[in-house]
Amino acid sequence: MATMLRSAVLAEHILLKNATKVLGSTTSNWQPQKQQTRNLNVHEHISYTLLKDAGIQVPKFGVAKTKQEAKKIAQDLATKDIVLKAQVLAGGRGKGHFKNGLKGGVRMVYSPEEAEDIAGQMLGQYLITKQTGEKGRICNAVMVTERKFPRKEFYFAIMMERAFSGPVIIASSQGGVNIEEVAAENPNAILYEPIDISKGLSKEQAEKVAVKVGLSSQKDKTADMLLKMYDLFCKKDALLIEINPYAEDAGETYFSLDAKFRFDDNAGFRQKELFALRDWTQEDEKEVAAAKFDLNYIALDGNIGCLVNGAGLAMATMDIISLHGGSPANFLDVGGGATAQAVKEAFKIITADPKVHAILVNIFGGIMRCDVIAEGIIAAAKELNLKMPIVCRLQGTNVDDAKVLIASSGLKILPVDNLDEAARLVVKLSNIVSLARDAKLDINFEIPL
Amino acid sequence: MINIFQYYPRRLCSRSVTLVRYCLALRFVYQSDINNENMQRAKVSKVLISTLRVWSRSASYESTRKNLKITKKSTLICQGFTGKQATFHCKLAKEYGTNLVGGVTPKKGGQKHLGLPVFNTVKEAAAALKPDISVIFVPPFAATKALFEALEAQIPLIVCITEGIPQHDMVKFCYQLKRQDKSRLVGPNCPGIIAPELCKVGIMPGTIHKRGMVGIVSRSGTLTYEAVQQTTQLGLGQTLVVGMGGDPYNGTNFIDCLDIFLNDPETKGIILIGEIGGAAEEEAADYLKKHNSGPTRKPVVGYIAGLSAPPGRRMGHAGAIISGGKGGAKEKIEALTNAGVVVAKSPAFIGAHLKKELTG
Numbered sequence: 024m025a026t027m028l029r030s031a032v033l034a035e036h037i038l039l040k041n042a043t044k045v046l047g048s049t050t051s052n053w054q055p056q057k058q059q060t061r062n063l064n065v066h067e068h069i070s071y072t073l074l075k076d077a078g079i080q081v082p083k084f085g086v087a088k089t090k091q092e093a094k095k096i097a098q099d100l101a102t103k104d105i106v107l108k109a110q111v112l113a114g115g116r117g118k119g120h121f122k123n124g125l126k127g128g129v130r131m132v133y134s135p136e137e138a139e140d141i142a143g144q145m146l147g148q149y150l151i152t153k154q155t156g157e158k159g160r161i162c163n164a165v166m167v168t169e170r171k172f173p174r175k176e177f178y179f180a181i182m183m184e185r186a187f188s189g190p191v192i193i194a195s196s197q198g199g200v201n202i203e204e205v206a207a208e209n210p211n212a213i214l215y216e217p218i219d220i221s222k223g224l225s226k227e228q229a230e231k232v233a234v235k236v237g238l239s240s241q242k243d244k245t246a247d248m249l250l251k252m253y254d255l256f257c258k259k260d261a262l263l264i265e266i267n268p269y270a271e272d273a274g275e276t277y278f279s280l281d282a283k284f285r286f287d288d289n290a291g292f293r294q295k296e297l298f299a300l301r302d303w304t305q306e307d308e309k310e311v312a313a314a315k316f317d318l319n320y321i322a323l324d325g326n327i328g329c330l331v332n333g334a335g336l337a338m339a340t341m342d343i344i345s346l347h348g349g350s351p352a353n354f355l356d357v358g359g360g361a362t363a364q365a366v367k368e369a370f371k372i373i374t375a376d377p378k379v380h381a382i383l384v385n386i387f388g389g390i391m392r393c394d395v396i397a398e399g400i401i402a403a404a405k406e407l408n409l410k411m412p413i414v415c416r417l418q419g420t421n422v423d424d425a426k427v428l429i430a431s432s433g434l435k436i437l438p439v440d441n442l443d444e445a446a447r448l449v450v451k452l453s454n455i456v457s458l459a460r461d462a463k464l465d466i467n468f469e470i471p472l
Numbered sequence: 473m474i475n476i477f478q479y480y481p482r483r484l485c486s487r488s489v490t491l492v493r494y495c496l497a498l499r500f501v502y503q504s505d506i507n508n509e510n511m512q513r514a515k516v517s518k519v520l521i522s523t524l525r526v527w528s529r530s531a532s533y534e535s536t537r538k539n540l541k542i543t544k545k546s547t548l549i550c551q552g553f554t555g556k557q558a559t560f561h562c563k564l565a566k567e568y569g570t571n572l573v574g575g576v577t578p579k580k581g582g583q584k585h586l587g588l589p590v591f592n593t594v595k596e597a598a599a600a601l602k603p604d605i606s607v608i609f610v611p612p613f614a615a616t617k618a619l620f621e622a623l624e625a626q627i628p629l630i631v632c633i634t635e636g637i638p639q640h641d642m643v644k645f646c647y648q649l650k651r652q653d654k655s656r657l658v659g660p661n662c663p664g665i666i667a668p669e670l671c672k673v674g675i676m677p678g679t680i681h682k683r684g685m686v687g688i689v690s691r692s693g694t695l696t697y698e699a700v701q702q703t704t705q706l707g708l709g710q711t712l713v714v715g716m717g718g719d720p721y722n723g724t725n726f727i728d729c730l731d732i733f734l735n736d737p738e739t740k741g742i743i744l745i746g747e748i749g750g751a752a753e754e755e756a757a758d759y760l761k762k763h764n765s766g767p768t769r770k771p772v773v774g775y776i777a778g779l780s781a782p783p784g785r786r787m788g789h790a791g792a793i794i795s796g797g798k799g800g801a802k803e804k805i806e807a808l809t810n811a812g813v814v815v816a817k818s819p820a821f822i823g824a825h826l827k828k829e830l831t832g
Contacts, residue, residue, distance in 0.1 A: 290638040335692020338777035339819035345780040387694040419677045443820035
């Protein structure tokens with residue numbers, strides 16, 4: 024009992040100290056630099072649909088794939104204040120711009136004709152925001168929704184949080200885009216209500232939250248909304264549902280004006296409909312190709328390609344390359360069950376990146392068998408006619424078979440047993456290639472017999 | 473007042489023993505010649521509080537830490553026994569000398585696999601074989617059920633190798649797990665646990681391990697093997713290597729293993745391998761500050777993977793997410809360094825650092 028009390032106090036303490044940091048991960052303003060590979064992120068209109076289907080009040084909206092559709096939806100909304108939102112999976116849309124010059128991925132319009140016009144300029148164009156990088160992301164759909172004029176904005180989120188070993192409701196009466204500042208300056212304005220996973224969320228607990236956050240006049244409706252939110256959270260294996268803001272409009276009804284969902288990738292096998300909604304056009308093509316073979320691939324900015332088994336070792340490999348002055352071009356975890364085919368595809372993906380000057384393969388076989396990796400590397404090197412140097416460091420299960428395979432393949436693969444040496448060598452080789460390319464020279468590596 | 477509790481190691485307490493000690497302690501207080509009633513009351517409440525502490529710990533999940541100390545005699549069953557991965561790794565475990573006694577695959581009860589009996593449920597296997605350990609090689613869609621079966625059968629140590637169990641399921645399982653005191657879980661999504669030359673449970677390559685003096689605990693799988701190989705090559709060897717796994721909701725964390733290592737006379741040095749995401753390393757640092765200081769402290773070397781990872785990327789492990797400034801490698805390295813841990817900058821020199829600390 025004392026230990027339980029202590030851990031509850033500790034959790035509170037951790038959260039209070041780290042409120043900004045926890046909330047930093049949950050506001051709709053924060054988005055990662057690039058979308059996380061295996062994490063399902065859904066478009067805003069899908070979030071709206073999910074909320075609507077769960078019975079939570081959202082503004083009226085429609086999704087347009089052509090400008091004529093946009094006009095029709097705007098007409099159906101029958102309001103003079105319409106918002107057009109480009110459906111692009113990135114934050115900072117409002118301040119972004121399109122490649123064709125149109126400014127802003129979120130626009131207010133005042134008539135169906137204007138909606139048609141602006142939507143026409145958005146659809147099929149690339150939107151560049153702070154978070155998409157120079158390339159931008161393609162906008163294939165535009166959400167047309169009625170504009171609401173929020174009077175008071177609240178923040179509600181339900182998330183699975185390690186510090187509480189389970190779900191927790193996070194709520195604040197000071198919702199809106201400045202929630203992070205609120206968390207930093209006034210942590211007492213954020214309240215946390217852990218939910219007992221075995222009992223679920225009770226009406227009394229939901230009402231308690233509603234009252235604490237200042238919505239006692241709307242106690243029933245808010246509690247109802249929270250119960251529905253939690254139900255959705257459990258049904259869809261969500262790790263985060265964030266409604267920011269939950270606002271009252273002029274008519275004194277409360278709406279969810281924006282929602283962010285984060286879903287558990289591991290639940291893909293039982294959330295087939297949800298995962299079918301993933302928009303592959305919003306992700307890096309290489310990461311899409313990798314996911315097809317169950318490879319975990321994230322593109323980075325450097326010039327040393329990495330192929331490693333195990334996320335921890337992959338990160339450590341990136342670290343040791345950085346320590347020797349090199350720059351990794353990617354994170355790639357082939358996982359425990361990869362086949363020779365998957366390894367070949369992994370090579371294809373890595374070498375498809377023109378920035379890659381050299382490749383480091385670091386495999387420590389546990390479940391992964393070194394001879395399988397060797398077969399994959401040899402197949403890839405032969406098929407792709409690879410010119411760049413490959414430094415290959417293999418250890419673990421069946422390593423001797425692997426070494427024999429590589430030696431007898433006659434390919435330009437440099438075996439190095441020591442990780443530090445392997446990293447140093449690959450950085451040196453990548454520098455040599457860079458120098459050669461800078462001098463506009465082609466370079467060919469030979470391995471003496 | 474004499475602290476009679478000091479004579480009993482905490483872990484030996486069962487509830488009835490606790491109650492007896494409570495009564496004895498109370499009797500001692502009332503029979504003492506403390507005439508002042510207030511002082512007596514203060515003493516009684518002190519006894520009450522320390523009893524409650526012991527009481528809660530004796531019925532708590534923490535008391536299952538001792539189940540991590542696997543030995544040559546520990547018996548093992550495998551859930552998902554007849555599957556491809558399980559068969560491959562159970563063969564290797566047997567060759568290593570692990571005491572594998574049977575397995576569970578629903579609908580294949582009564583058959584033999586690898587010369588050992590197969591049962592339909594963990595309950596049947598437990599009744600027949602009374603195993604100390606169960607290793608779970610069941611795919612994610614059935615793994616939660618397998619976990620609950622093992623928990624209900626009160627298997628002392630459950631090692632779950634499976635990767636990809638939905639987080640909602642793990643939250644529900646850990647809720648039950650942490651409220652009982654018979655079974656301990658290692659994992660899920662972990663390489664397993666090994667006491668070199670005695671007992672191997674999981675997918676780690678046995679050949680790189682050697683019996684010795686280092687305790688290793690890690691969130692990663694393959695990165696652990698690096699540390700193991702380095703300590704083997706430097707002649708240090710290992711006492712126990714625990715892979716906690718990379719999932720955010722798991723059964724064993726750094727502190728559980730550190731507790732074992734600090735109290736194990738064979739373990740002379742400790743290696744702790746962490747990653748970006750979560751706060752487990754910071755909590756471990758706090759624990760070490762309290763329990764590993766002074767003349768009896770054991771050297772601890774750490775490594776945190778992901779220092780060069782850019783923020784907001786998910787790098788494979790479910791648990792390794794840096795978000796919003798929390799869970800970054802720099803903060804972890806700082807916390808550990810302040811707790812007296814030598815944090816290696818390069819993963820290739822973890823073993824070398826520890827050798828220096830031990831012989832230095």
